[in-house]
Amino acid sequence: MRILHTSDWHVGKVLKGRSRHDEHIKVLAQVVEIARAERPDLVIVAGDLYDSAAPAADSTRVVTRALSALRQTGAQVVAIGGNHDNGPALDALRPWAEAAGIVLRGAVRDNPDELLIAGETAGGERWRLVTLPFLSQRYAIRATEMYELTAAEATQTYADHIARLIGRLSESFAEPGAVNLLTAHLTIVGAASGGGEREAHTVMGYAVPATVFPPNAHYVALGHLHRAQQVLSPCPARYSGSPLAVDFGEEENVCSVAIVDVSTDKAARVRDVPIGSALALRTVRGTLEQLATVNLPDAWLRVFVRETPRVGLREDVQDLLPNALEVRIDPDMMPSRAGERMAQRAGRSPRELFGDYLDNRGIAEDGVRELFDELYDEVSSHS
Template sequence: MSHPAGTIGPVKILHTADWHVGRSIRGRSRADEHRAVLAEIADVAGREEVDLILVAGDTFDVVAPSAESERIVYQALLDLSGIAPVVLIAGNHDHPRRWRAVAPLFEMGRVTVGATLQRPEEGGVVRILTETGETARIALVPFVGKRGIVTADDLMALDPFEHGGKYAGRVEAILDKLTEGMTSDDVNLVVAHLMIAEGRLGGGERVAFTVEDYAIPATAFGGALSYVALGHLHRLQSVPAPAPVWYAGSPMQLDFGERDDEKGLLVVDAEPGLPATVRPVPLTAGRRLIQLAGTLEELETRAGEAELADAYLKIVVHEPARAGLGDVVRELFPNAVDVLLASPRDIGATGRDVRLGRPPRELFIEYLERVNASDDDVVALFDEMLGDADAT
């Protein structure tokens, strides 16, 4: 525990999110990296002697994860629950019914699962009594899609005038319902999987669920809250708001759009009636993603650099297309997962990557690039169709 028995002190919270266990990179498994980074998170939790652990959604990368992915996630949660109580919510990549099925078992091991949105008195708000003697009151806001938000209105018994009919207004009304009655006597927390309008994308998020229609204003979180733990965006960041609002980001680089991001988790000290203090803690277990660009001659000078040895590489070659060029580059950089020509029309001429085991969205984007038809709106529509298929 963080404080001697019988004394009252801050509640120390570890906030993590967006594990995306099961994510591969161009067909290469990242299971060992996920095991390593989740063990690193448990090490931080033990070293910091935290009182509470919040996991803000997207523990899995797909709604139907493999048995290996389930083993990795479930073992990580059990390891964390041996250190402190864990509160977890489902994200847009998670299947809420799968989480709801295993929730009773996890509750036996100090893991509370918010699989679907619930009324405050039916599990939408949970209270955790910490070993420091404080009570943490936590509103659970798992991801809700546009279709699900209508059902959520009925669940919360909201009137149409309370939200104006739009997604953002409805979510704000739900937040109001879940947090009403919170007083300064408790540590008041929200753990949510949401897109906040002021947040910055990390590069690996599903586009359809980060567009403007899903954006919630940061003002939705009132100043009476001690801390808001968010998942969904993969970049660790604070969001300007009346209360302390933070995204923990993903614990390792998941996509080349995240190659410049420093990954980590958040350690939070929260006391009743006061805004929390937040400290980022870096995580280093995952392999880095690095992009190189240049002529073949320029690339040859970088082959063998120490920082590239354990990284996944994306190579952009400034050369005319010719047979065998991709093979030459891969001989120089065996851990290259993408070899592309600088000209968009020639992308893919260096050889085809293995498709087996790669996410459908990744393959669809690659196809659009290959036919010179890249379009974010088309990708967003594909994501919506994919989401509908996943939910069936």
């Protein structure tokens, strides 16, 4: 059977105040075109469909239309909730999804059997898929308790909880005759983060070893880390990565979806198909004169400007580079902290403290001190 594995769409993402709505439409349209060309039997979306737990109506429309379009290619479609998604809200869409022939699993609920999906390809090949939406540490204990674990087991670590859940859900993998699949939204120990993930959910407390996966799984479709990569595991396991770079920390990522060919008697073979519909994210550095030579009209820019800090510098950079979403002073241009004379508050007037502030940062704009004096006098006279 053939699988199209994608994840971490983050629809609704706003980058430094700039909406990426149109980019998401183009990116997901390209994913649908790949599905039409590759003709997968199954599409797996491994979490973080949205960037926010409270997506706007436009974002919901983009996601539901993309899922419907993927289903219309003839593939069976399964999507799970990620840490950015509102799991119960996704589950509330299940009546719509079921009517459209789409499987949504937003959160771990009371019935563990609903997290095991079974299907059959048009060619008669049977498959079963364990779906594990993102579980916070807070709810992992409750989830394990629901599955009749002992009190001692329920006090183990987050990784142990995940291992027990997967073990319980994948018990049917011992039965022959079907392709065993698993999808989860997790951080795996040793995997490389993409740069834009929510840090609180990628720290070691949330990282689990790949040994949580059963050796008799034929393929594990992972979401959460935005960089496409293979994971060292007892079974074939992979992050598809995000189909677009969601933050400047991801500008070196190669955005793609994974095409997986797998059967009960052949190891999974994976191909990454690049996605190039979104604008690139690029970081540039230089003086204003050097930045004037930059020619990247089809990219969002983060700029480190090598100039002395001054009023209006950001505006000058953005006049040169209208696509500059973030403008910072290059750290090398900031005064050395070792040479700074820190202003002492005790016994110093506000005028003296402000003067030290300007001196320590090399700001010598005409009229700034005089303006401060006027404002300070005005405020003082009304206090």
